[in-house]
Amino acid sequence: MRNLFKTLVLVFLCHVLLAQNxxxxxxxxxxxxxxxxxxxxxxxxxxxxxxxxxxxxxxxxxxxxxxxxxxxxxxxxxxxxxxxxxxxxxxxxxxxxxxxxxxxxxxTVPALGSKQQVRIWALGDFGSGSANQKAVLQSIVAFTLKKRPDAWIWLGDNAYSNGKEEEYQARVFDVYQQDFFQNTALYPAPGNHDYAGKHDPALPPYFKIFSMPVNGEVGGLPSGAASYYSVNVGQVHLVSIDTELTEPSGNQLMDGKGLQFEWLERDLKANKLPWVIVYFHKPPYSKGSHDSDNESDMKRMRENVNPLFEKYRVDVVLAGHSHVYERTHPMRGHYGVNATFDPQKHVVAKEKSSNHYVVGKDGQGVIYLVNGSGGQLGGQKAEWPMKSSVYSNNKEGGSMIFDISQHRFEAQWVSSLGDVKDHFIIEK
Ligand SMILES: [Fe+2]
The missing domain is CATH 2.60.40.10 (Immunoglobulins)
Structure with missing residues (x-):
């Protein structure tokens, strides 16, 4: 009798469950x-x-x-x-x-090759659940009220502390759902926290949650690998690469060899658009919460991958990892530690006026940006700010807005209070 009662209750519960919306x-x-x-x-x-x-x-x-x-x-x-x-x-x-x-x-994004101006929002190291994360979001909601971003790029360490499903839910989806997820094209990159110390892309939820355009759906050279891919938005080629991936061969990007490195070179070589932003997690230069003088991954990025950025005249390299904002001069050939930076030797730029660069036939150096205070905030290592830095800020959080048209590239770092604290223009 008792068993029959239990079965009836179970059948009733299943019925209720199946009938619910x-x-x-x-x-x-x-x-x-x-x-x-x-x-x-x-x-x-x-x-x-x-x-x-x-x-x-x-x-x-x-x-x-x-x-x-x-x-x-x-x-x-x-x-x-x-x-x-x-x-x-x-x-x-x-x-x-x-x-x-x-x-x-x-x-939908503009037709491939379109000359219309596009707006990109770049956010790094954000999913911490902090008050700063919410303030940075609010600053961008207000900043983009009249002109929404055409693309949203992530620089890694998207969900703290281990990139788990529930961390993505509480610290990422719940925070950005209303204002951005339901209406903005997202092109993410992963960070070390999204991998939680594992370097195999079969494991992190990041790769199950997101579908990257790896077959050239949005322009760019097909990569066939969710870790790295590129897209063309208006006149800008956006390249998302993965500093955390170890390939089955044992190669990492910063070794300057392996499948990802080879794809990156082919992709940059094939690009025909006037502007290129490459973005990833671990920066080649920083003195914020991480120190590029003595952290091996950052040092090897600088030594083995920066020459590629310079060779293919990448305009801007964007990273996070360090929970600060740092912008360097346009530069080439600076592969040593901070103390070895020599403006006479390394800065390759022509300024029309302060922070307004004009690129001539020979190109200009690469501008390296650390934009890692979208949620996390603070930190400084010895010799902060870097000798190569034009502007640095480790007191306020923020994120970046790029407005890009055929001949003009405008970058703004918008602080969590909503004011533009750094601003530069490149003309070609
Ligand atoms: Fe990180």
Missing amino acids: PQIIRGPYLQSISPTSGIICWRTDVPSSSQVSYGENLSAQKQKVNLPDLVTEHRVTIHHLSPNKKYYYSIGDGKTMSKPSEARYLK
Whole structure:
């Protein structure tokens, strides 16, 4: 009798569970937004089918994609979109759909090679759950109110302390969901905390959560590896590389050899766009919370990878890891420690006015930026600020906004209080 009662209760509970509407517990978030397609992802508490309804008009989302498989990790690709266009969308299982919202849209990137100006938001070392993380977010919400970013790039250490699923949820998705995840094209890079000390990409949640455009979907040379890839947005070539990966051969990027290094060289060589930003986690130069004079990975990046950046005239190299902001002069050939920096020898730049560079036929040096105070903040090593630094700040958090058109590249470091504390322009 007691067993029969237990069975009936169980059947009743299963019935209640199956009958309930699936609740969205993560997302929606956008991935691999090309000029004509995009992936919309979300997670539900119980398995359900997936439907995305979409259209150019908020209240008339007439097109739809429905996938009947019952899943909790929903990943729906929509195709045949037009470049540089806003599509409002709703998600659900087809029976129950989310309410249309002004903030829930997918904007395709401009057609490849487009000359229209684009805006990029770069954020580093952010998912710490700190007050600084929230202040930096609010500063960018206000800063981009009238001009939203066309792409959002991450410089690694996205979720502290170990890049776990629950850390991504509480410190990343819950924080940026409303303002950015549901409407902004994201191109991430991983950091050491996302790998939690393991150097095998089969392990970190980072690679399960995100779908990188590794087949050249958004321009760039196909990499075939989620760790590293490139995209073309307007007139800028964005290259995301992985300083934490150890390849099965044992090679790391900073060895200056291996599959990733070879792909990076081929990709930079193949690029035809006027502007190049390469971004990754561990910087070649820093005196913030990490010291590039004596940390091997940083030292080897400088010695073995910087020559490639210089050879292919990369404009800006962006990194995090050190929880500060640092910007160097445009420079070449400085592979030694801080004390060996010699402006006569290493600075290669022509300034029209202060912080306004003009690039001639021979090119200019590479500007190295550390932008690692999007959540974490502070730290300084001996000899701070670096001799090669034009501007450094380890007291306030912040993140970077780039506005890039065919002949002009404008960079601003926006502090957590919303003011622009560093600003430079490059003209070509
Ligand atoms: Fe780091």
